[in-house]
Amino acid sequence: MKAVLFDMDGVLVDSEEYWVALEEEEVLPEAVGEGVVDDEEITGMNYREIHGYLDDHYGEHLDIGREQFETYYEDAADDLYSERVELIEGFEKLADDLRDRGVRTAVVSSSPLDWIGIVVDRFEIGEHFDALVSGDEIEGPSKPEPEVYEIAAAEVGVDPADCVAVEDSENGVEAANRAGMTSVGYRTEINQGMDLSKADHVAEGPEELRGLLLELTS
Structure with a gap:
């Protein structure tokens, strides 16, 4: 190779432990409700595409707009990468x-x-x-x-x-x-x-x- x-x-x-915690405790419950989506489904995806994925697969549960959804990730990223990850x-x-x-x-x-x-x-x-x-x-x-x-x-x-x-x-x-x-x-x-x-x-x-x-x- x-x-x-x-x-x-x-x-x-x-960083995944922090992203998973954010998704399980805040993002996914707010977006589609508790226990609807397994976070493993979206691990590795670009955060800007996750809202579309949720809309396609769980649209009947989706209760948050794309802009607000993406803001969760953008607000967390700077602190996470500059202070918390190893x-x-x-x-x-x-x-x-x-x-x-x-x-x-x-x-x-x-x-x-x-x-x-x-x-x-x-x-x-x-x-x-x-x-x-x-x-x-x-x-x-x-x-x-x-x-x-x-x-x-x-x-x-x-x-x-x-x-x-x-x-x-x-x-x-x-x-x-x-x-x-x-x-x-x-x-x-x-x-x-x-x-x-x-x-x-x-x-x-x-x-x-x-x-x-x-x-x-x-």
Whole structure:
């Protein structure tokens, strides 16, 4: 494998636990009511597309406008990324080892580029990436559609078949698979119930992920 592409939320940083809490405690109950939607359905999707998804699948329950819905996420993002999340353990050493092997790396996220920028700037990790690919760049739907990964492969100059994508969600794994990449499902405490069975590999925690990525790129 010649490139490793990291999802941001739930992989590069531990933000999913905060997003899930926000969705379960505030956003989804306000939008469609308690217990109507499983948050795993929307994990990995661009937040701007979630309202449309809810309208399509749970329209009879939807009781909030798109603008108000998106504001929940936008108001939370700056505080979450600039103050609360932590970088995945051992990332910089892993990134250095990958770079020593000539492996290209990128962040590939459905989130907006400015959210990615907050994370990259806060942890001073911009030098470790050859590309930052966001939901802002795609013309069609985000994950599970493969476009964001297809763009990432082009930006790092590596054939999709030679790329490894690290994802913590079913939608993300599907997007990587559909792009023709090797998919790695990243298992954490927060996504124990997530179905990652379609991933080519599953890594439990940062140490196992590190070993797997070094094996795949050796």
